Amino acid sequence: MDGMVEENGTAGNPGGDPLAHSPGDTNTSVVVTSVQSVIQANQQSVIQTPANIQPVQIQKGNVILVSKPNSVIQTTQGSLQTLQVVDAGSDDSLSNDDDSTRKRRDILTRRPSYRKILNDLGGGEIAVGRGESSSEVDTNEDSELSSHSIPSHYQTHTATVIPAGAIQIASQGETVQGLHTLTMTNATTAGGAIVQYAQGQDGQFFVPVVTQGGGIAGGPIIAEDQARKREMRLLKNREAARECRRKKKEYIKCLENRVAVLENQNKALIEELKSLKELYCQQKTD
DNA sequence: CGACAGACGCGTCAAATACC
DNA sequence: GGTATTTGACGCGTCTGTCG
Numbered sequence A: 001m002d003g004m005v006e007e008n009g010t011a012g013n014p015g016g017d018p019l020a021h022s023p024g025d026t027n028t029s030v031v032v033t034s035v036q037s038v039i040q041a042n043q044q045s046v047i048q049t050p051a052n053i054q055p056v057q058i059q060k061g062n063v064i065l066v067s068k069p070n071s072v073i074q075t076t077q078g079s080l081q082t083l084q085v086v087d088a089g090s091d092d093s094l095s096n097d098d099d100s101t102r103k104r105r106d107i108l109t110r111r112p113s114y115r116k117i118l119n120d121l122g123g124g125e126i127a128v129g130r131g132e133s134s135s136e137v138d139t140n141e142d143s144e145l146s147s148h149s150i151p152s153h154y155q156t157h158t159a160t161v162i163p164a165g166a167i168q169i170a171s172q173g174e175t176v177q178g179l180h181t182l183t184m185t186n187a188t189t190a191g192g193a194i195v196q197y198a199q200g201q202d203g204q205f206f207v208p209v210v211t212q213g214g215g216i217a218g219g220p221i222i223a224e225d226q227a228r229k230r231e232m233r234l235l236k237n238r239e240a241a242r243e244c245r246r247k248k249k250e251y252i253k254c255l256e257n258r259v260a261v262l263e264n265q266n267k268a269l270i271e272e273l274k275s276l277k278e279l280y281c282q283q284k285t286d
Numbered sequence B: 001c002g003a004c005a006g007a008c009g010c011g012t013c014a015a016a017t018a019c020c
Numbered sequence C: 001g002g003t004a005t006t007t008g009a010c011g012c013g014t015c016t017g018t019c020g
Helices: A100-106 A114-121 A220-285
Strands: A003-007 A027-031 A055-059 A063-067 A080-087 A156-161 A167-173 A179-184 A193-199 A205-211
Touching: none
Parallel strands: A156 A179
Antiparallel strands: A003 A080, A027 A055, A063 A080, A156 A167, A179 A193, A193 A205
16 A cells, blocks of 8 residues: 655644554555655646655654755745655555455455346346246245145156246156155255145145255254244344445445545645745746 | 435345355 | 355335425
């Protein structure tokens, strides 16, 4: 993270920059040269530096003393002016971090979800998401599927969710009449979870039955445990989402504060430059 | 006063990432 | 490799301001 050099008293932050210090930042790299600041004729630049710039590391909060005669930034008293180093990257997300992946996360970019990609492509017949379609097939790993006793006169079929989103239903035998098996190939569980639905003789679907690995469904204890786990997960995620939103708002506030500070500094520097130009022109005409 | 739009927060899902 | 955490995206409900 590059350091920002702030002149004492001129472009400072009267209210205090909340972003001025980041906990993890101990060293600030500042280019210290014998700066020969002049007002250029083309009025585009006010600072000239020698070709051989030597960067040195200084501790954050240290004060740089700049000899007055060569500087265009002048103070009214004393022959030296102080430049205090403050941290340009102030909040946590902008702090010094070598991890590129973390940086990527810090700029709040993510690749689109598969659902969004699918929607953009207009493909996929399975409506995923809450309440989007009556033909919705829940492919979530912990879908709310519970165990229930199935009448023995049901027939077994196999229903496979193929990538295009269609559901294939195949008869599996006559022993368990009316049981339909949905093989969720796009489920997150490896190999796909097998879901069985009981179907009545009139074709109506009844309650789902979960069987892992094609076995017989677990008892009510397993279903209870799964439901409890799901509740715990949802609760945790609920709190995590709250915290995430809070952090995001905080981050945005920090950025807004930073914009305000930099705008103030910019204004002050422009004013200073204007007055110095006037002074220079006045001395030139004398 | 009702309709409407926009902002906002929440819960949830899903994907990426961190961690063990 | 499996689990936990983080966070963008989505849908929903509520609140508030504006307009006819």
